[in-house]
Amino acid sequence: xxxxxxxxxxxxxxxLAELPAWDARLPITARGSEVDDxxxxxxxxxxxxxxxxxxxxxxxxxAQFQQLLSRPFGREVFxxxxxxxxxxxxxxxxxxxxxxxxxxxxxxRRSLQRDESMLYEPVLVTTNGSGEVxxxxxxxxxxxxxxxxxxxxxxxxxxxxxxxxxxxxVDRDHRIASEYSRSVETILGRSAIAGRxxxxxxxxxxxxxxxxxxxxxxxxxxxxxxIERLIGDINPLKSVHVSRREGRPKQHLGFAFKRSTEGKxxxxxxxxxxxxxxxxxxxxxxxxxxRLAGRRVELAMEMMQVDPNxxxxxxxxxxxxxxxxxRLRSRxxxxxxxxxxxxxxxxxxxxxxEAGVIGLRSFAQTLHxxxxxxxxxxDGLDGEARGLxxxxxxxxxxxxxxxxAKDLIVRLSTLVPRKTNDPPPVRTPDVVSSIESxxxxxxxxxxxxARFVARWKPADLxxxxxAVVREALIQLARNSMVHGVETELERRRAGKxxxxxxxxxxxxxxxxxQIELLFQDDGRGLDLGRIRDRAEALSGTAELDDEQAAQMIxxxxxxxxxxxxxxxxxxxxxxxxxxxxxxxxxxxxxxxEPGTYCTFQIVLPLExxxxx
Amino acid sequence: MRLLIVDxxxxxRDAIQRSVNDGTIxxxxxxxxxxxxxxxxxxxxxxxxxxxxTLPRLDGLGAIRKIRELAPKTSILVISALNSHRTAxxxxxxxxxxxxxxxxxxxxxxxxxxxxxxxxxxxx
Numbered sequence: 001x002x003x004x005x006x007x008x009x010x011x012x013x014x015x016l017a018e019l020p021a022w023d024a025r026l027p028i029t030a031r032g033s034e035v036d037d038x039x040x041x042x043x044x045x046x047x048x049x050x051x052x053x054x055x056x057x058x059x060x061x062x063a064q065f066q067q068l069l070s071r072p073f074g075r076e077v078f079x080x081x082x083x084x085x086x087x088x089x090x091x092x093x094x095x096x097x098x099x100x101x102x103x104x105x106x107x108x109r110r111s112l113q114r115d116e117s118m119l120y121e122p123v124l125v126t127t128n129g130s131g132e133v134x135x136x137x138x139x140x141x142x143x144x145x146x147x148x149x150x151x152x153x154x155x156x157x158x159x160x161x162x163x164x165x166x167x168x169x170v171d172r173d174h175r176i177a178s179e180y181s182r183s184v185e186t187i188l189g190r191s192a193i194a195g196r197x198x199x200x201x202x203x204x205x206x207x208x209x210x211x212x213x214x215x216x217x218x219x220x221x222x223x224x225x226x227i228e229r230l231i232g233d234i235n236p237l238k239s240v241h242v243s244r245r246e247g248r249p250k251q252h253l254g255f256a257f258k259r260s261t262e263g264k265x266x267x268x269x270x271x272x273x274x275x276x277x278x279x280x281x282x283x284x285x286x287x288x289x290x291r292l293a294g295r296r297v298e299l300a301m302e303m304m305q306v307d308p309n310x311x312x313x314x315x316x317x318x319x320x321x322x323x324x325x326x327r328l329r330s331r332x333x334x335x336x337x338x339x340x341x342x343x344x345x346x347x348x349x350x351x352x353x354e355a356g357v358i359g360l361r362s363f364a365q366t367l368h369x370x371x372x373x374x375x376x377x378x379d380g381l382d383g384e385a386r387g388l389x390x391x392x393x394x395x396x397x398x399x400x401x402x403x404x405a406k407d408l409i410v411r412l413s414t415l416v417p418r419k420t421n422d423p424p425p426v427r428t429p430d431v432v433s434s435i436e437s438x439x440x441x442x443x444x445x446x447x448x449x450a451r452f453v454a455r456w457k458p459a460d461l462x463x464x465x466x467a468v469v470r471e472a473l474i475q476l477a478r479n480s481m482v483h484g485v486e487t488e489l490e491r492r493r494a495g496k497x498x499x500x501x502x503x504x505x506x507x508x509x510x511x512x513x514q515i516e517l518l519f520q521d522d523g524r525g526l527d528l529g530r531i532r533d534r535a536e537a538l539s540g541t542a543e544l545d546d547e548q549a550a551q552m553i554x555x556x557x558x559x560x561x562x563x564x565x566x567x568x569x570x571x572x573x574x575x576x577x578x579x580x581x582x583x584x585x586x587x588x589x590x591x592x593e594p595g596t597y598c599t600f601q602i603v604l605p606l607e608x609x610x611x612x
Numbered sequence: 613m614r615l616l617i618v619d620x621x622x623x624x625r626d627a628i629q630r631s632v633n634d635g636t637i638x639x640x641x642x643x644x645x646x647x648x649x650x651x652x653x654x655x656x657x658x659x660x661x662x663x664x665x666t667l668p669r670l671d672g673l674g675a676i677r678k679i680r681e682l683a684p685k686t687s688i689l690v691i692s693a694l695n696s697h698r699t700a701x702x703x704x705x706x707x708x709x710x711x712x713x714x715x716x717x718x719x720x721x722x723x724x725x726x727x728x729x730x731x732x733x734x735x736x
Contacts, residue, residue, distance in 0.1 A: 212698075213697055213698070213701075216697070216698065216701035216705075217697075217701060219701070219705065220701055220704045220705075223704060223705070225707065225709050226704055226709050226710065227709050227710045227727050227728070227731050229710075229727055230689065230709065230710025230711060230712065230724055230727055230728075231704065231710060231711055233694065233711055233712060233713040234694060234697060234700040234701065234704075234711045234713070236697035236701075529717070532717060532718075533715060533717055536627070536715050536716075536717065537715040543627070543630055543718060
């Protein structure tokens with residue numbers, strides 16, 4: 001049991017200085033018999049260090065010395081010889097001397113690089129600057145290394161397995177009981193918390209105001225008059241943001257509380273502490289991705305609704321003008337800055353006007369803001385000193401917008417550029433194929449595999465309806481893809497087939513003098529619970545049957561309210577669809593089964609009504 | 613058992629009353645402000661009360677205090693928007709035995725009323 005106590009005090013950062021070291025030195029002129037004496041004097045001594053006037057030459061280990069003595073007549077031959085001679089017999093390569101401040105794991109690595117015959121020899125260690133050299137037994141070094149590796153693994157496992165949540169108990173005085181999970185210490189960054197007051201501790205870790213809230217809520221939990229199931233709503237520590245402090249990263253912590261009772265008496269409260277930082281970060285990353293995907297979706301939507309010829313013309317002009325702006329911006333020909341700004345402004349202004357006319361809202365908005373910057377720049381220019389730098393971010397965002405639009409126009413296959421002098425296209429057949437492209441685009445953007453099936457004869461759709469049907473289908477397809485259809489993972493978990501199927505059908509009912517359009521997805525169906533909650537929150541109506549609740553989605557402004565939580569406020573526009581359908585003398589219904597499908601049914605008269 | 617519903621909004625009073633389980637609650641009283649709540653309570657002495665916190669004349673905290681003075685065993689459920697955790701916990705400290713946040717769903721209010729009735733049944 002040679003001093004294994006040192007193993008207990010090791011940490012992953014331990015250095016050679018913390019290992020047992022032996023100080024046994026002999027000058028080069030000493031005899032072999034002196035080495036023998038030293039080794040006999042202490043049976044743990046791993047060897048002796050040999051030095052001369054210039055310093056350390058190397059070491060003779062116990063194993064090596066015994067090997068020499070065991071040769072034929074070894075004892076007689078080597079005991080009388082000078083140590084320098086013995087060293088010459090034994091040493092292979094340079095003696096390796098390591099600094100005491102070297103971490104154990106690094107020392108092992110270095111030691112293993114020694115000559116093979118030297119591998120298990122003691123390690124020479126020098127203490128900073130002192131010039132003293134001691135010996136560390138290689139076995140001790142290996143033991144320390146294996147201990148440290150084990151600690152590192154354990155720490156890793158703890159971080160991976162338990163840092164997420166921890167439990168503790170508090171008694172009536174709000175003191176923390178001794179049996180708490182170790183991960184609580186990791187999560188809160190505090191150790192030895194047994195016996196401490198939980199509110200005080202939280203005050204230190206989360207900020208002062210939390211001490212009072214924790215105290216108040218614990219009082220509430222210990223109050224025997226209180227119904228435990230009816231106070232979860234007012235838990236002030238349900239989700240707490242902890243800002244960066246004392247070199248610790250920011251965190252999101254969640255606390256849940258549960259009474260521990262004995263008969264009717266509330267003895268203690270069990271606290272579950274969860275580190276939700278990663279979840280919250282992931283959620284916001286996802287939200288950002290969704291937002292970017294959403295922006296492209298909006299752009300695609302706009303482009304779908306613009307006449308293809310106009311779109312192609314506009315985009316061609318937009319890209320050309322953009323090149324012109326770039327050239328104006330970088331022109332170093334000494335033209336007055338004011339003239340350059342005026343020229344850029346005129347381009348922006350005319351592009352904006354055209355975008356507005358053909359209905360490209362994203363373009364119009366971005367151009368409008370760029371124009372504002374250009375105006376401010378022009379009005380602020382007294383002399384010629386100011387540069388055009390403030391315009392650069394806007395030039396860049398116009399470039400991105402142009403590139404995205406160009407990319408989308410290729411993806412939306414029905415919008416392949418046409419020559420303007422071609423005969424005007426017949427619009428009706430486009431209706432369904434452009435929906436197919438839209439769904440494909442949304443499918444890849446949102447990571448929701450989906451297939452579109454259309455059952456209809458173009459001849460069944462009166463020309464007068466084609467624009468409205470196209471617009472309605474665009475809204476319904478988007479609504480389905482954004483809200484109804486699940487991600488691939490969700491569908492697989494629910495045991496539903498992948499891809500999702502979106503269907504469109506059109507039927508003429510001659511005897512009823514009606515045209516019926518059906519649009520169905522096999523997604524998650526309407527979330528009637530959430531719709532009811534919204535309806536209640538908005539109008540206080542608490543009792544809607546399923547039918548009434550479903551029809552709420554056609555209320556103006558309602559759609560947005562439903563989606564603010566899930567899809568960052570992207571409006572669905574179902575109220576617009578209803579308005580357009582009703583303007584033609586038609587009606588729209590929605591039917592849905594949770595987790596199964598959602599169907600929109602539009603019924604129109606065979607011929608449009610006379611009024612607009 | 614009998615229930616007093618206190619809320620200054622007619623819509624909310626109706627929504628709560630619609631969720632009342634006729635099997636457990638025999639009679640319902642309604643009040644629009646804290647003063648009216650205390651006076652109806654004093655006259656009728658119902659076992660159950662739902663209480664809004666923001667009320668004209670006398671606020672919810674004041675009404676809870678007076679009702680508990682008149683009858684310390686009354687089971688009071690606060691049904692209110694959660695504007696401040698401190699106020700919510702103060703309502704509990706004054707004698708409310710639960711807190712349901714607005715907006716609520718019909719199922720939530722219905723379950724909460726059942727809990728409240730059970731609580732009242734164990735008070736004697």
